[in-house]
Amino acid sequence: MRLPRPTLRLRLTLVWFGFFLVAGLALLGVTYLLFRNQLPWTLTPPGIKEGHLKRVIVDNGVILTGDAADQLIEAQVAEVSQSFLQQGLVAFLLVAVASGASAWVLTGRMLAPLHRVTATARRIAAAPATERGLHQRIDLHGPDDEVKELADTFDGMVERLEHAFDGQRRFVANASHELRTPLTLNRALVELAMHRKTASPDVLRLGEDLLQINARHERLISGLLLLARSEQELPATTSVDLADVVSHVAGQTAAEAEAAGVTVTVAAAPAPTRGDGLLLEQLVRNLVENGMRHNNKEPGDWVRVESGPLATITVTNSGPVIPAYDVTALFEPFRRLDGDRVTSSNGAGLGLSIVRSVARAHGGTVEARPRDGGGLIVTVRLPGSSPEPGPDFSPCP
Numbered sequence: 001m002r003l004p005r006p007t008l009r010l011r012l013t014l015v016w017f018g019f020f021l022v023a024g025l026a027l028l029g030v031t032y033l034l035f036r037n038q039l040p041w042t043l044t045p046p047g048i049k050e051g052h053l054k055r056v057i058v059d060n061g062v063i064l065t066g067d068a069a070d071q072l073i074e075a076q077v078a079e080v081s082q083s084f085l086q087q088g089l090v091a092f093l094l095v096a097v098a099s100g101a102s103a104w105v106l107t108g109r110m111l112a113p114l115h116r117v118t119a120t121a122r123r124i125a126a127a128p129a130t131e132r133g134l135h136q137r138i139d140l141h142g143p144d145d146e147v148k149e150l151a152d153t154f155d156g157m158v159e160r161l162e163h164a165f166d167g168q169r170r171f172v173a174n175a176s177h178e179l180r181t182p183l184t185l186n187r188a189l190v191e192l193a194m195h196r197k198t199a200s201p202d203v204l205r206l207g208e209d210l211l212q213i214n215a216r217h218e219r220l221i222s223g224l225l226l227l228a229r230s231e232q233e234l235p236a237t238t239s240v241d242l243a244d245v246v247s248h249v250a251g252q253t254a255a256e257a258e259a260a261g262v263t264v265t266v267a268a269a270p271a272p273t274r275g276d277g278l279l280l281e282q283l284v285r286n287l288v289e290n291g292m293r294h295n296n297k298e299p300g301d302w303v304r305v306e307s308g309p310l311a312t313i314t315v316t317n318s319g320p321v322i323p324a325y326d327v328t329a330l331f332e333p334f335r336r337l338d339g340d341r342v343t344s345s346n347g348a349g350l351g352l353s354i355v356r357s358v359a360r361a362h363g364g365t366v367e368a369r370p371r372d373g374g375g376l377i378v379t380v381r382l383p384g385s386s387p388e389p390g391p392d393f394s395p396c397p
Contacts, residue, residue: 008114009107010095016103021096028088036081042327066243076198113140113147117154124158127170134162179298187214240280242271242382249284253292262292263302273311275362283358286314287378291317296374311364311382319375327368329374331356355380 006014117288118137138160185274193199194207218263250266257264284305291303296319303317333353352368355378359366364382 001209009104009111012107012111013100013103015303016107017096017100020103024092028092032081032085032088035078035084078088078210108321112268113142115153116140121154124165125391132167134158134344137360177225182217183221187211187218190214199353237274237276240273240275240277242273242284242313243268244278245281245284246305249288250279256289257292257303260292260295261297261299261301262295263300264292265304266301266305267306269306269308271307271309271311271313273362276297279358279361283355284315286355287315287380288336289353290317290378291315291376294376295319311313313375313380314320316371316377317375318371318373321379322370322376323375324370330368330376331366352378 077309102397117138117140120136123136124134138151139155139156140148142148190207190210194204195212199207246266248270250264253264288303288305292301294299295303295317301318303315306316308314331352352366355365359380359382362382364380366378366380368376368378
């Protein structure tokens with residue numbers, strides 16, 4: 001088991017505290033030696049000498065000389081020195097505790113700007129979509145030291161990233177709008193040519209093919225526009241019951257499901273939330289259409305849509321077996337299991353990307369996992385949703 005690595009604050013505190021211990025012990029040792037060397041001369045009364053004797057001490061009126069005086073002085077020196085050393089160690093321990101606490105507090109105050117940088121970076125990373133948190137700044141005020149330079153550099157980097165993401169979204173939206181005009185014109189010209197009385201069967205067949213291709217391109221452009229819109233902040237939200245959304249989408253896709261030979265069943269339990277009704281409707285529609293298109297293309301295909309309490313939507317479908325390692329890639333734009341990156345009858349490959357963007361715009365999450373026996377289970381949880389995984393609908397017909 002790997003032990004947790006000590007924090008920078010703890011390491012700096014230990015370094016400062018260790019330096020204080022070494023310096024304090026050295027100071028105490030030098031003071032003790034100087035005090036012990038000076039103490040014998042302090043205990044000897046000045047100006048009293050008899051012949052060759054160098055030390056004379058008066059004890060209760062008794063004058064001691066020679067070895068007796070030396071022994072008494074040495075005993076007093078040892079007693080006073082021991083008392084000094086004990087009291088000095090007690091004082092040193094008290095000061096050491098105070099200095100350790102002071103080092104911890106001062107280190108925390110010095111590292112507070114770094115904690116602010118870390119907190120801002122975490123808020124950006126924890127945003128529903130990373131680009132939506134790029135408006136946050138550290139905006140550190142203080143002396144022009146290394147920490148402020150780091151904070152200013154971080155703010156500059158985030159600002160450039162924000163401009164880059166904004167430019168990318170504007171480009172996608174503007175390009176999609178510009179591409180819609182020629183596609184609409186192409187469709188009008190093809191329909192005009194097909195409705196002429198002189199149109200031959202070959203022209204009619206060619207017109208039908210061109211209209212199908214044009215419709216696929218229009219779906220791609222609409223998907224790009226919706227994807228760009230869903231990646232922006234919601235300007236306003238209203239109360240929405242996901243049960244109504246699920247039932248409405250099931251009714252709208254009933255004809256398409258019947259034509260595809262897919263049975264769509266609905267279990268619409270009340271699931272109130274707040275959000276953009278049109279975006280949430282598109283989210284459910286994409287999930288249902290994705291379940292219908294990516295099926296076995298055999299009799300008995302089915303899709304089940306369920307809305308549950310705490311704003312949860314679960315869409316399950318029959319279909320081919322999907323490897324678990326391929327599920328994450330399905331949420332990337334223009335990604336399909338068959339590797340085809342060309343717009344086809346199965347869509348433009350933006351369905352689940354739009355689902356994820358809409359869920360993030362509402363502060364929710366989307367999860368997908370393979371279903372036993374084939375197919376996919378996609379669960380969308382909006383704010384207040386349950387943390388438990390969605391149910392497995394494998395027994396459905």
